[in-house]
Amino acid sequence: MSKSLLSFKYLTFDVVGTLIDFEGGITGCLAGIAAETGTTVDGETALALYRKARYDTDAGLFPDDLVRVYGVIAPGLGLPADRRYGERLRDSAASWSGFPDSKAALARLAQRYRLIAMTNARRWAFEHFSRELGDPFHAAFTADDTGTEKPDPAFFQQVFAFVGREGHGKDDILHVAQSQYHDIGVSRSLGMTNCWIQRRHAVAGYGGTIEPAEFTVPDHHFTSLAGLADAVDAAAGQVVPA
Known part of the structure; x- marks a missing residue:
């Protein structure tokens, strides 16, 4: 059974494809x-x-x-x-624009969690993406910072080390992403709880993202980031925005 959405202290995010269109x-x-x-x-x-x-x-x-x-x-x-x-x-x-729900949903989620960006983009591009999203991140890891790209587990290990320095562990993290290949599969193999944001739910195929060798059933699944934010509010007993 999936852990409650309220049990996490951090949300880690894929950026390109999950938050940025x-x-x-x-x-x-x-x-x-x-x-x-x-x-x-x-x-x-x-x-x-x-x-x-x-x-x-x-x-x-x-x-x-x-x-x-x-x-x-x-x-x-x-x-x-x-x-x-x-x-x-x-x-x-x-x-490039954020998805229509990204900025507002991130602002809502930032009221409850520390948000960490994990992107295969270079730092120069991430700075533009972050501004587009309202600069909501507690920390950010780019390909320039880590020297590698997801789905390399080494990328995730650097995030675990950062969270560890703040006195927490990977069990305190919910990893949020749209890419089965880059994020959902590897996060499962590393023992993380994950949340699949299925941005292409209304379109067949994997679009610009590489197809995974096998599909990983996520712990949590939404078709928008707003859906995740609504579920968090509902779990907390708060009124979900209309």
């Missing part, structure tokens, strides 16, 4: 390039090509790697492979 950011930028060059792109096709290119063995850190990724996927989308468009895709990360 990276798929919308990528497809929106590609659509803009397409419009300028006299063509159109299908969003799901673009995400499928992105997913394959992003996980090449020579992939770099995100979102800097989007320059390389663009050059790989542009021919398949009928777009010019000019480097300047790849740089435009990379730089678009600075203006």
